Amino acid sequence: MSATHVAEPMTEAKLDQLAVDTIRTLSIDAVQQAKSGHPGTPMALAPLVYTIWNRVMRFDPKDPIWPNRDRFVLSNGHASMLLWSVLHLTGTQAVNADYERLGEPSVSLDDIRRFRQLSSKAPGHPEYHWVSGVETTTGPLGQGIATSVGMAIAQKWLAERYNRPGFPIFDYNIYAVCGDGCLMEGIGSEAASLGGHLGLDNLCWIYDNNHITIEGSTSIAFTEDVAARFLAYGWNVLRVGDANDLDRIEQALSVFRATKGRPTFIVLDSHIGYGSPHRQDTAAAHGEPLGEEEVTLAKRSYGWPEGARFLVPDGVREHFAAGMGARGAAAHTKWTALLASYRAAFPDLATEIDQMQRRELPAGWDQKLPVFPADAKGMAGRDASGKVLNVLAQSIPWLLGGSADLGPSNKTTLTYEGAGDFQAGHWAGKNLHFGIREHAMAAIVNGLALSKLRAFGATFFIFSDYARPAIRLSALMELPSIFVFTHDAMGDGEDGPTHQPVEHLASLRAIPGLVTLRPGDANEVVEAYRYIMQLRHQPAVLALSRQPLPTLDRRGYASAAGVARGAYVLADPPDGNPEVILIASGSEVSLAAQAHGQLLTEGIRARVVSMPSWDLFEHQTQEYRNSVLPPTVPARVAIEQASTFGWERYVGAAGRVIAMHTFGASAPLSELQRKFGFQPELVVAAVKELLGRA
Ligand SMILES: Cc1ncc(C[n+]2csc(CCOP(=O)(O)OP(=O)(O)O)c2C)c(N)n1
Ligand SMILES: [Mg+2]
Numbered sequence: 001m002s003a004t005h006v007a008e009p010m011t012e013a014k015l016d017q018l019a020v021d022t023i024r025t026l027s028i029d030a031v032q033q034a035k036s037g038h039p040g041t042p043m044a045l046a047p048l049v050y051t052i053w054n055r056v057m058r059f060d061p062k063d064p065i066w067p068n069r070d071r072f073v074l075s076n077g078h079a080s081m082l083l084w085s086v087l088h089l090t091g092t093q094a095v096n097a098d099y100e101r102l103g104e105p106s107v108s109l110d111d112i113r114r115f116r117q118l119s120s121k122a123p124g125h126p127e128y129h130w131v132s133g134v135e136t137t138t139g140p141l142g143q144g145i146a147t148s149v150g151m152a153i154a155q156k157w158l159a160e161r162y163n164r165p166g167f168p169i170f171d172y173n174i175y176a177v178c179g180d181g182c183l184m185e186g187i188g189s190e191a192a193s194l195g196g197h198l199g200l201d202n203l204c205w206i207y208d209n210n211h212i213t214i215e216g217s218t219s220i221a222f223t224e225d226v227a228a229r230f231l232a233y234g235w236n237v238l239r240v241g242d243a244n245d246l247d248r249i250e251q252a253l254s255v256f257r258a259t260k261g262r263p264t265f266i267v268l269d270s271h272i273g274y275g276s277p278h279r280q281d282t283a284a285a286h287g288e289p290l291g292e293e294e295v296t297l298a299k300r301s302y303g304w305p306e307g308a309r310f311l312v313p314d315g316v317r318e319h320f321a322a323g324m325g326a327r328g329a330a331a332h333t334k335w336t337a338l339l340a341s342y343r344a345a346f347p348d349l350a351t352e353i354d355q356m357q358r359r360e361l362p363a364g365w366d367q368k369l370p371v372f373p374a375d376a377k378g379m380a381g382r383d384a385s386g387k388v389l390n391v392l393a394q395s396i397p398w399l400l401g402g403s404a405d406l407g408p409s410n411k412t413t414l415t416y417e418g419a420g421d422f423q424a425g426h427w428a429g430k431n432l433h434f435g436i437r438e439h440a441m442a443a444i445v446n447g448l449a450l451s452k453l454r455a456f457g458a459t460f461f462i463f464s465d466y467a468r469p470a471i472r473l474s475a476l477m478e479l480p481s482i483f484v485f486t487h488d489a490m491g492d493g494e495d496g497p498t499h500q501p502v503e504h505l506a507s508l509r510a511i512p513g514l515v516t517l518r519p520g521d522a523n524e525v526v527e528a529y530r531y532i533m534q535l536r537h538q539p540a541v542l543a544l545s546r547q548p549l550p551t552l553d554r555r556g557y558a559s560a561a562g563v564a565r566g567a568y569v570l571a572d573p574p575d576g577n578p579e580v581i582l583i584a585s586g587s588e589v590s591l592a593a594q595a596h597g598q599l600l601t602e603g604i605r606a607r608v609v610s611m612p613s614w615d616l617f618e619h620q621t622q623e624y625r626n627s628v629l630p631p632t633v634p635a636r637v638a639i640e641q642a643s644t645f646g647w648e649r650y651v652g653a654a655g656r657v658i659a660m661h662t663f664g665a666s667a668p669l670s671e672l673q674r675k676f677g678f679q680p681e682l683v684v685a686a687v688k689e690l691l692g693r694a
Contacts, residue, residue, distance in 0.1 A: 015319045016246055019054065020046045021302045022089065022316045024275065027081035028298060029310050030115035030122065032289045037116060037124070040273035040285025041079035043298070044243055045177065045208055048268060049082045051249040052175050052206075053090065053324050060328035061092040064106065064133040065099060067357055067452070068335050069328075070172045071135045071151050075144025076179035076208060077125040078287070083134065084112055084122040089312065090320045092133040094121075097478070097537060099358065106132040113310055128450070128477040136450055137477050140469055142185030145205055146440045147470075148176040149191045150447015150455075152203035152263070153422070153432070157400065157453065160427035162349055167342045169335075169353070172202070173257065179208045180218050183226055187470075190440035195263050196233035197435075199424040203263040204256040208243075210272045216283045230265040243270035261424075275301040356398050356452045359480065359536040365395045366530055372522035374553035381544030381586070382486040384522035386411030388529045389456070389484075393419065393430055396533070400448070401456030401482070402432030404441050409546075410458040410486045438463050442470030442483065449479040454533070460492075461485035461501040461543050464508065474539035475513040481539040482532060488518060488586060489641035490676070491546035496666025501543075505585075506645040508541050509614050517613045518543040519563065520570075520589025522551045524612055527563035531616070543586060547669060550590045557593070562610065566617025567628050571596050573605035580635040580687055583609045583650055588639040588678065595683035604687060607633075611650075635690055641678060656686050 010018075027042035053059070057070045074083050087107040094102040107121045114120040121131050125139035135151070138144035151174045158170040182188045195203055207226065211218045227237050236259045238252045249268070256264035273285025276298040290298060296306050305311065343350035355362060368391050372379060393399045393414045400414075400422070407413040414430050422429035434441035434457065441457040448455035459467065464485050474481040490500050508516045515538055517528045525544065532540040552570075554560065562568025571593060572578060580599075584592040592608045599606040609628055611617060617625065629636070629650065636655040638647040644659040651657055658677050665672060673679055677686075688694045 010315055015315060016050070018313055019089070019316050019319050020050045020246075021304055022312055023050060023082065023085040024302060025299060025304055025308075026085045026088075026112055026310060026312070028290060028295055030081050030084070030112050032292070032295055033113060034116040035289055037081065037289065038078040038287050039081070039290055040276075040279065041076060041179065041208065041210075042081045042085070043276065043285070044210060044270040044272050044274045045079060045082055047244050047246055048177065048206060048249055049086055051246050052253065053086045054320055055246075055250050055323065056253050057175065057324060058172065058328060058331045059324060060332040061090040061325055062329065063101070063332060064092050065095055066332050066335070067353070068170055068172050071148070071174045073135055073138065073144045073148045073151070073174065073176040074126055075138050075148070075176050075182045076141070077138030077144065080122070080124065080126050081115065083126050084115065087131070087133045088112060089317055090324050091317065094132045097129070109310060109312065136446070137473055140473065141179075141181035142187040143443055143470060143473055145176050145178045145182050146187045146191035146443035147447040147450065148174050148203060148205070149195045149200065149440065150444035151451055152195065152200040152447075153198065153444065154448050154451030154453050155202050156200065156427040157422065158451070161397070162353060164342070164346060167338060167345075169339065169342060174203050176203070176205045177208065178205055179210070180213050180222055183207060184222055187439040187443060190437035191443065192230065192233050192235070194435060194437060194440060194444070196230075196235050197424075199234070199261045200263045201260050204253065204266065205263070206266045206268055208270050209267050210270045212272045212281065212283055212286060214283060214286055227265070227267055235263050235265040237265045237267065239267045239269070241269050243268050244274070277301065352397060359452065361533060362396060365392070365533065368395060369526050369530065372526070372551045374555075375551040378548040378550040378590075379522040380546060380548050381488070381519060381522075381525055382409075382411040382546060384525035385484060385486070385529070385542065385544050386413070388526055390414055390416050392529065392533065396454060398452075399454040399456075400430040400432065401445070401458070401484075402434055403458035404434045404438045404463070405436045406459055407431070409460070410484060412456065412458040412484055438466035439470060442467035442474070442481070445481045445483070446470055446474050446477065446479055449474070449481045450477075454480065454482070456482035456484050458484040458486070460487045460499065461504055462487065462499050464501070464504055464541070468507070471508070471514065471539065471541070472511055475511050478513065478537040479539055480535045480537065483539070483541045484544065485541060486544045487546040488543035489545070490664050490672045491587065491669060493669040493672055494666055497663035500664035501642065502660045502663055503643045503645065505543060505640070505642040509646065513538055515540040515613060515615050516543065517541065517563070517616075518586040519612050520552075520584070520586055520610050521549050521560070523554065523560035524563050524589075524610070527560045528612060531564045545587050547587070549587055552590065552593065563612050564616065565620050565624065566613040566615065567609050567611035569607060569628055570610040571608040573600060573607070575605070577605060578607035578633055579605045580637065580691060581607045581609055581629060581633055582637050582639065582683070582687070583611050583629075584639040585611050587641060591678060591680060591683065592639055594680040595687070598680055598684050599687060602684075604691065604693070606687065637683065637686055637690060639678070639683060641676070656690050658683060658686060
């Protein structure tokens with residue numbers, strides 16, 4: 001008699017467990033191989049991420065940029081192996097920055113083997129511009145959850161503008177996972193407060209309540225009642241007491257989807273390093289490889305083949321294909337058909353959706369941009385900006401934004417008929433009220449940009465510091481976010497040094513890829529916006545004056561179109577052969593122009609270069625740059641109401657920099673200008689001294 005061994009059939013529950021443990025062991029192996037990374041949180045949260053992805057989320061791995069997909073944000077970005085595992089196991093496909101499908105996996109098993117190595121698609125933290133399927137770059141704690149509020153605002157706005165009865169073109173949800181760090185960070189609180197105020201019921205945060213951060217137990221620094229805090233913010237708060245209970249997690253997620261009028265916060269009690277006998281529930285599980293011995297013990301606890309490395313057992317990929325793969329494909333197919341009939345019924349709206357998705361602009365978007373007449377009294381940069389924004393917001397339906405409670409000062413309020421305020425239930429409004437929350441504002445602007453809207457956020461330039469980490473991420477992500485900063489220098493005089501930016505230009509100019517523009521008059525403001533609106537993969541900062549600046553007579557001066565090149569020759573001596581070059585930005589451009597006139601009368605041949613953007617200028621050809629700043633003219637004076645830092649680059653060792661060495665002072669602007677040297681005669685004196693003609 002012979003017996004044939006029949007393998008036990010795999011039940012759904014067993015496949016679930018196998019998939020969860022595959023995420024765990026891929027994470028463990030990748031960190032061990034790299035000798036660097038964070039194994040503990042993926043080990044704990046594999047069941048959560050598995051449940052969201054395979055049971056709940058509507059996401060088509062074949063098209064990770066399908067506009068109506070649910071969004072998944074891993075705000076505790078150090079647990080990136082969770083994301084690399086599920087992107088790999090679902091077979092998510094790669095797309096490039098031009099939205100073309102590349103016909104290859106977003107994250108291959110080889111990438112995971114090369115976790116944290118050069119050119120691997122499994123880098124240390126989730127990187128939006130680098131790996132398809134990553135919805136936003138995370139790692140700086142708190143940024144992900146704050147950005148998710150922007151994504152939720154975007155969904156509400158898109159649904160309100162584009163959905164029609166029977167046509168739910170945009171009805172997706174946003175899931176964000178966060179840890180203790182995200183909830184300790186101020187930005188997390190700012191964003192949660194605004195999300196609760198707006199009643200964003202398309203937004204679900206899941207809190208990994210493991211009581212562990214790097215220094216040990218949260219009992220050393222974080223003992224508040226987090227759930228009570230979220231109740232107070234107006235969120236629906238749920239608790240799942242066992243992070244391994246897939247059904248309870250799924251149930252909580254379905255409560256979220258049924259909840260109307262407020263966002264959902266799920267407290268998930270978990271054990272960092274779950275399954276590792278010596279590391280579980282310790283800070284050591286957070287950021288160190290387990291070590292070979294402990295890897296073996298952890299695998300033994302999962303019932304995993306102890307010697308296997310990077311094992312994806314038969315049936316796991318198929319299980320994801322049958323779950324998320326099938327659900328996502330069906331939803332996507334249905335949506336594509338829906339969009340086709342929508343296109344027939346609402347062709348104009350469908351065109352808008354197409355253009356927005358490709359980051360294109362509607363035809364004629366810049367036709368109504370103003371041209372400001374010459375005016376010696378002039379106009380403040382912020383006022384010109386307000387006029388331009390009001391034109392652009394009408395010609396570009398998906399341009400929206402707001403201020404951190406400074407709308408009346410920033411002049412960013414959209415005042416045309418029908419612009420409206422964005423509030424709970426008034427989802428079509430184009431004026432966002434961020435409240436006094438600059439950091440969350442900038443992250444939310446990024447979330448809107450990630451959702452393909454064109455968005456701006458505004459505050460005083462001095463408080464760009466409060467937004468800087470999110471501005472930096474916009475550049476890292478290559479997003480066309482727009483930051484409008486007014487009161488760019490000493491123009492608010494009496495407010496004094498607390499309100500006078502000094503080092504901010506230098507610090508923003510230092511961010512790679514960020515376009516920083518400080519226009520010199522109203523027409524330069526127009527040209528700055530014309531340039532910014534055409535950006536598809538770069539963020540921009542505008543530094544605008546509070547006080548009126550003369551609107552230059554462009555019949556006598558060069559056209560403001562030169563703004564697009566970063567710097568241009570505004571004025572030359574009559575024979576075009578300068579012996580000295582004055583370089584200025586913003587409010588100092590008209591000052592340089594005045595000094596230029598005075599110098600000419602004294603027989604000194606000066607050129608004035610308006611330089612609104614170092615970054616744009618650096619991207620011009622050497623030939624163009626030499627034509628603006630000829631190497632044969634070493635006598636140069638830079639004038640800017642900001643830190644001197646960096647101007648040596650353009651004036652050279654022999655040049656002069658009229659700029660700030662201190663934090664300014666509290667006094668009327670005219671007195672400050674005199675005290676700090678921003679007067680035509682002082683510029684003239686500096687030039688004469690430089691030329692040895694004093
Ligand atoms: C803004 C910011 N500050 C500090 C860090 C460094 N850091 C990375 S993870 C971490 C601890 C996070 O603890 P928690 O969020 O509880 O994550 P867990 O260890 O539980 O996964 C810290 C301090 C960071 N990434 N971002
Ligand atoms: Mg923790």
